[in-house]
Amino acid sequence: MSASPASTTHLVLIPSYNPGPKVRETVTAARAAWAPVWVVVDGSTDGSANGLREMAAQDPGLRVMVLPENRGKGAAVLAGIEQAAREGFTHALTMDSDGQHPAELIPDFMRASQAAPRAMVLGVPVFGPEAPRIRVLGRKVSNGWANLETLGAGIGDSLYGFRVYPIAPLVRVMRGQRFMRRFDFDPEAAVRLAWAGVPAVNLPAPVRYFTAEEGGVSHFKYLRDNTLLTWMHTRLFLGFVLRLPVLLARRLFI
Incomplete structure (x- = not known):
């Protein structure tokens, strides 16, 4: 458990959907690094909600919110940050529940956020040799589009979910x-926050891809999710064209 007092401004928010056996390890590591930690169970059907509730019953620094049905990662994050805003929190560090993200770097990312509270603190993934090559190459395409759509606003990586968001502008955008x-x-969160004038701070962070034998779980579906990303970047590019005069003015005069 985290030995430091619970923060009243910054919390860790972990959306979780059928996360597999790594979830307990992930939450334990997050709690060792920070308090408070909230887990939003996004309609999981694997029984993980029960185990997380048992953990929370023994740990005042851990809260578990359970959504009645699977709504998607963004919907789970929105449910969490809306409740966090009602309780006075200003920033949320999001991380996945499957063990891929480096919980030991939570304090470093939180300190960066506290030093630049207007900014989003974005993790830039450092891949190990086990990372699927198609995923590494595919994100370069998404990153290229994100930097075009923001006119080079400094988004180091558009897809890595280990990052700190300022809650108020993210709620407004969503x-x-x-x-x-x-x-x-x-x-989309990174691009739309950049459009809203939220600056980016980029920090390197390792990412680990686990095999099924190691307890790894992936909900990524190549065709479905790449189709979703293609539609998203189509929408964002049209939005970029409409915002181009404002983005150019911001680059030239600010």
Whole structure:
């Protein structure tokens, strides 16, 4: 458990859907690094909610929210940050529940956020040799589009979900449209926050891909999710064209 007092401004928010056996390890590591930690169970059907509730019953620094049905990562994050905003929190560090993200770097990312509270602190993945090559190459395409759509606003990586968001602008962006609720959440959040004038701070962070034998679980579906990303970037590019005069003015005069 985290030995430091619970923060009243920054929390760790972990959306979780059928995460596999790594979830307990992930949550334990997050709690060792920070308090409070909230887990939003996104309609899981694997029984993980019960185990997480048992953990929370023994740990005042851990809260578990359970959504009645699977709505998608973005929807789970929105449910968490809306509740966090009601309780006075200003920033949320999001991370996956499957063990891929480096919980030991939570304090470093939180300190970066506290030093630049207007900014989003984006993890830039450092891949190990086990990373699927198609995933590594595919994200370069998404990153290229994100930097075009923001006129080079400094998004180091558009897809990596280990990052700290300022809650108020993220809530405004998400309430303003009906997208960003599923796998498209992370890249669209970065682009739309950049459009809203939120600066980016980029920090390197390792990412680990586990095999099924190691307890790894992936909900990524190549055709479905790449189709979703293609539609998302089509929408964002049209939005970029409409915002181009504002983005150019911001680059030239700010």
